Amino acid sequence: MIGLDTNVLARYYVADRGDPEAERQRAAACRLIESGQPLMVCKTVLLEFEWVLRGYYEFEPVEVLTVLRHLLTLPQVTIEDRDTVEQALRHSEAGLDVADALHYASYRNCRGLATFDDRRFARRARRLGLTPAVVLPG
Numbered sequence: 063m064i065g066l067d068t069n070v071l072a073r074y075y076v077a078d079r080g081d082p083e084a085e086r087q088r089a090a091a092c093r094l095i096e097s098g099q100p101l102m103v104c105k106t107v108l109l110e111f112e113w114v115l116r117g118y119y120e121f122e123p124v125e126v127l128t129v130l131r132h133l134l135t136l137p138q139v140t141i142e143d144r145d146t147v148e149q150a151l152r153h154s155e156a157g158l159d160v161a162d163a164l165h166y167a168s169y170r171n172c173r174g175l176a177t178f179d180d181r182r183f184a185r186r187a188r189r190l191g192l193t194p195a196v197v198l199p200g
Contacts, residue, residue, distance in 0.1 A: 063100040064094070066094075066095075066101055068111045069087075070094065071111045074091040095138075095139075099138065101138055103133065103139060103142065104142040105143055105147065108141070109160070111130075113161070116160075130160070134151075146168055147167070150163040150167040150168075153190070158190070159183075162182070162186075166187065166196065172194055173194055174195045175187075177197075178198065178199070184196045
């Protein structure tokens with residue numbers, strides 16, 4: 063099994079036209095990912111990949127989710143803690159950003175999750191009725 067880094071996923075999903083090195087890397091990423099050999103993507107790479115798509119390539123949230131959902135359909139790709147990732151994508155589709163959704167899903171066996179991010183995380187989680195609760199310490 064070969065683990066994939068963020069930049070390999072980015073080259074596979076994003077075509078940087080006009081940059082010969084990027085085009086060469088994209089072809090190599092396509093050959094590797096489409097080779098059928100067993101591959102793996104860990105949660106930290108997924109988190110960084112989401113940031114690269116959104117922050118660097120300026121993908122809209124729905125486009126990011128489409129890419130991540132596609133990645134999960136590839137039969138040769140094992141996703142670390144797949145159930146957690148799938149739950150995170152569901153929460154993201156419901157309104158949490160991907161990073162917060164992945165953090166939340168990773169803590170699903172805790173009594174709660176403490177954060178100081180009231181506006182973007184805690185309030186959205188309360189609005190969605192998520193349990194365990196996302197709480198503000200203090």
